[in-house]
Amino acid sequence: MAQSTERLRRYLEDELGECRSEDVERRLDELGTLEAALGTAQVGAELDVLSALSNETRYTLVRVLVGAREELCVCELHAVVDVTESGLSHALSALVDAGLVEGRKDGRWKKYRATNRAVALVTVLDGSVSPDE
Amino acid sequence: MAQSTERLRRYLEDELGECRSEDVERRLDELGTLEAALGTAQVGAELDVLSALSNETRYTLVRVLVGAREELCVCELHAVVDVTESGLSHALSALVDAGLVEGRKDGRWKKYRATNRAVALVTVLDGSVSPDE
């Protein structure tokens, strides 16, 4: 919520024919309610997930792990993305933080797999985004 | 796809008990297939959508428009986010490019509404992300 309400008043005058202070107040309230519909914590968490996904390296890793339907070793994932070992580790760590991937140590190897959240998101993206744009 | 296959060879030796060159080749192939499962164009488009959403201002706008279930005037949206008019315009333009929002001019006002794609994505995010993280 923020900023000058002058323009909004003129807009409501246009829409409603007339406009009193309380009309502006009411509309601001409605808009505020829409904005706050989910808590700030929820929105913050969703933004974290989106930020984690919106990077080519990380998104590729998620896609591959979702597609694999099984856990993959870091050394296998390294064959799939074009970053250093360190970069790969940073990427996986960000995905773990976002709850998109889970890691497990297995002897001297470390394996990662996609979470249900990752599967759900990738599925929707595939379904609602067509390549021609 | 990239990088040294030495570690992968050793990993496969561990997993399979033995490992010939062709085993490494085959595994690299499988991984490559996973990575290429969707075309590059598709992945690029999905990344564009994710990048558009992964910003507080833009995500808030999408959430409000999805929640409103009707078109809202720029001057109304301005009451909801904390950026300049110019910033708001840039944000809306990015959302249009990503196919998350559609704009329509109405006299001297301009109105935006959420697309189906936006509704689908917000719905899944709400469903799969819980606030406590």
Place this chain on the structure above:
DNA sequence: CTATTAATTGAAGAAACATTCAACCTAAGC
């Protein structure tokens, strides 16, 4: 036609991000 208002555009500085290098930790192997 001029002035005003709604909104957009481009450029530029500031802030956030991603990637790498180097150092490090841990588990196995000798």
Place this chain on the structure above:
DNA sequence: GCTTAGGTTGAATGTTTCTTCAATTAATAG
């Protein structure tokens, strides 16, 4: 024990991405 290999961490840098300011377009009002 020592060494090697898999993987992670933190700091630094180079690149993107935001946000703003100033100028601009388009529509209405006078």
